[in-house]
Amino acid sequence: NAGVTQTPKFQVLKTGQSMTLQCAQDMNHEYMSWYRQDPGMGLRLIHYSVGAGITDQGEVPNGYNVSRSTTEDFPLRLLSAAPSQTSVYFCASRGGALENIQYFGAGTRLSVL
């Protein structure tokens, strides 16, 4: 029972590089979200999706792109990495509009030099 799987667990980038953080869930959940966690800031929503083909911006979307071509996958793309994007990134999913409990992946720790 995998739940929400994030890859990679750790990543170091140089400023200006691009990369994709992968997220997959095997619970057939409609809703998926990406958060970043910074010290003293809690979790901040980057982008979210309420179903395949539907995405929307969260609180801090700048510098990130998402797409949702399948129910299972919700990748997060960093277009041109900046040191301000050094953070821990969490992907989460929940069943749907009437299901409030959110399930989280283990996180990706990203450093941008």
Added chain:
Amino acid sequence: SQQGEEDPQALSIQEGENATMNCSYKTSINNLQWYRQNSGRGLVHLILIRSNEREKHSGRLRVTLDTSKKSSSLLITASRAADTASYFCATGPNFGNEKLTFGTGTRLTIIP
């Protein structure tokens, strides 16, 4: 901006004691949730309380909600070393807004 703010930011207690942490929020809600995060791990759901509920229990956890004061508290009774973690309140989804908004968390340390 953060919807929920936890208080205190950090709390250290002896094993066996009770731990209480508080959450304040800004706007009307349908429900409020509490999550736990162990160091280096993702968040795990603990308990959900709906806006028409005042108190809810789950094992050693007791959550209260005061919608008039826009606040909630999480009580962990008879604490154990394994309770050492960060605890976050989250509001949402509310009234058609699909987002969950998390507070900044309380770091709880249980001293054996």
